[in-house]
Amino acid sequence: MPTEAQTAVNSIAHVDLIDVCNLKCPTCYRGVGVMPNAPKKMPLSKFDDIVTKLKSEGYQWVGPYNWTEPFLVRDLQDYVAVIKTHGLMCLVSTNFSLRRIDNLEAALRAGIDKLIISVSGFDQSVYEINHVKGNVDYVKANAERVAALKRSGAINTHVNLRFLRFAYNHDQEAKLEQYARDLDFEFEPVDAGGDPFRDLYSHMTNEHWKVVISGVRSERPYDPPGKVCPLIFGGGTAIDHAGKAYLCCAYPNHETLEVGTYLDLPFEELLLRKFNHPLCAACSFPRKDASAADKQLLFEAVRYRLGEKVIDEKLVSNGGQASKLEHAAEDRGAAAG
Ligand SMILES: C[S@@+](CC[C@H](N)C(=O)[O-])C[C@H]1O[C@@H](n2cnc3c(N)ncnc32)[C@H](O)[C@@H]1O
Ligand code: SF4
Ligand code: SF4
Numbered sequence: 001m002p003t004e005a006q007t008a009v010n011s012i013a014h015v016d017l018i019d020v021c022n023l024k025c026p027t028c029y030r031g032v033g034v035m036p037n038a039p040k041k042m043p044l045s046k047f048d049d050i051v052t053k054l055k056s057e058g059y060q061w062v063g064p065y066n067w068t069e070p071f072l073v074r075d076l077q078d079y080v081a082v083i084k085t086h087g088l089m090c091l092v093s094t095n096f097s098l099r100r101i102d103n104l105e106a107a108l109r110a111g112i113d114k115l116i117i118s119v120s121g122f123d124q125s126v127y128e129i130n131h132v133k134g135n136v137d138y139v140k141a142n143a144e145r146v147a148a149l150k151r152s153g154a155i156n157t158h159v160n161l162r163f164l165r166f167a168y169n170h171d172q173e174a175k176l177e178q179y180a181r182d183l184d185f186e187f188e189p190v191d192a193g194g195d196p197f198r199d200l201y202s203h204m205t206n207e208h209w210k211v212v213i214s215g216v217r218s219e220r221p222y223d224p225p226g227k228v229c230p231l232i233f234g235g236g237t238a239i240d241h242a243g244k245a246y247l248c249c250a251y252p253n254h255e256t257l258e259v260g261t262y263l264d265l266p267f268e269e270l271l272l273r274k275f276n277h278p279l280c281a282a283c284s285f286p287r288k289d290a291s292a293a294d295k296q297l298l299f300e301a302v303r304y305r306l307g308e309k310v311i312d313e314k315l316v317s318n319g320g321q322a323s324k325l326e327h328a329a330e331d332r333g334a335a336a337g
Pocket of ligand 2 (some may be wrong): 021025030031032
């Protein structure tokens with residue numbers, strides 16, 4: 001059973017099922033090749049174990065993708081079904097730039113609750129600037145299949161057409177907005193990171209992160225008191241096809257940023273490893289005000305490290321003997337002097 005704080009804070013975990021994408025977006029670690037494609041896949045039984053543990057930690061949503069293209073998984077519907085069997089919500093984000101997706105209807109019917117279709121243009125000449133090797137006609141054909149399924153009542157997936165807005169593609173926005181309206185999709189423009197005309201990512205190999213981390217001192221310039229990173233406290237959980245957990249979903253799945261094997265470690269240990277990670281000292285990703293639940297989550301993790309276990313607000317020593325009352329008495333004794 002998750003603690004109240006876990007249920008309040010842990011929103012979504014991203015789990016890569018494979019280690020491949022079909023495109024070469026220059027604004028993505030996968031696209032530039034610092035995470036090279038490899039023919040790997042997470043077995044369904046392992047995914048089931050991971051989703052079971054995620055549920056026990058209070059996660060509400062699972063996204064079966066992080067740095068990959070989920071519709072390359074030919075039996076994606078089985079993985080979606082696992083998420084639904086556990087009573088969790090399923091979010092899928094796709095480039096949809098695939099000529100054939102034989103299991104599109106099956107995957108949607110299996111229970112994809114929300115689908116994000118990522119695009120950077122309506123016209124091929126603009127689309128292919130960022131979505132390198134992509135074909136916007138395939139995207140449109142797949143989007144229209146989804147719209148038809150929605151209209152027929154076969155699925156009630158919420159669909160967002162996500163427009164990655166760069167400096168050069170503003171003229172595409174109105175066309176994509178109208179297209180989304182015609183298909184009954186939500187239109188979601190987002191200011192995209194990176195710039196496809198500049199090579200900003202291809203040097204960001206594992207060696208690069210090692211060097212960044214080696215230069216870090218103990219100061220935490222981006223972490224003033226009362227602030228935390230929303231990718232540690234909220235929605236940044238990242239697990240790769242092999243079941244390894246990483247610091248957050250904003251950075252590549254590199255060894256230097258790995259925090260351990262997800263199934264082998266308690267949630268509290270994973271949280272502390274992320275919270276103390278040296279890269280955060282060098283990362284300006286916007287922080288948020290720490291909520292009461294965020295603070296409670298960290299207290300629980302620290303108690304775990306101190307040898308106590310928190311179960312539904314009741315403190316129990318690792319030996320299972322001491323009650324919450326006994327700890328409270330100890331606390332009073334300590335306070336008294
Ligand atoms: C790395 S992608 C993997 C999923 C899938 N291949 C896709 O592109 O939707 C994960 C998320 O990153 C978003 N994304 C991709 N490029 C981006 C960029 N340059 N800036 C901001 N978000 C981006 C996508 O919209 C997607 O929801
Ligand atoms: S389609 Fe998605 S995963 Fe693939 S390179 Fe582009 S952003 Fe990255
Ligand atoms: S590396 Fe940056 S984005 Fe990731 S958890 Fe640390 S502060 Fe947040």
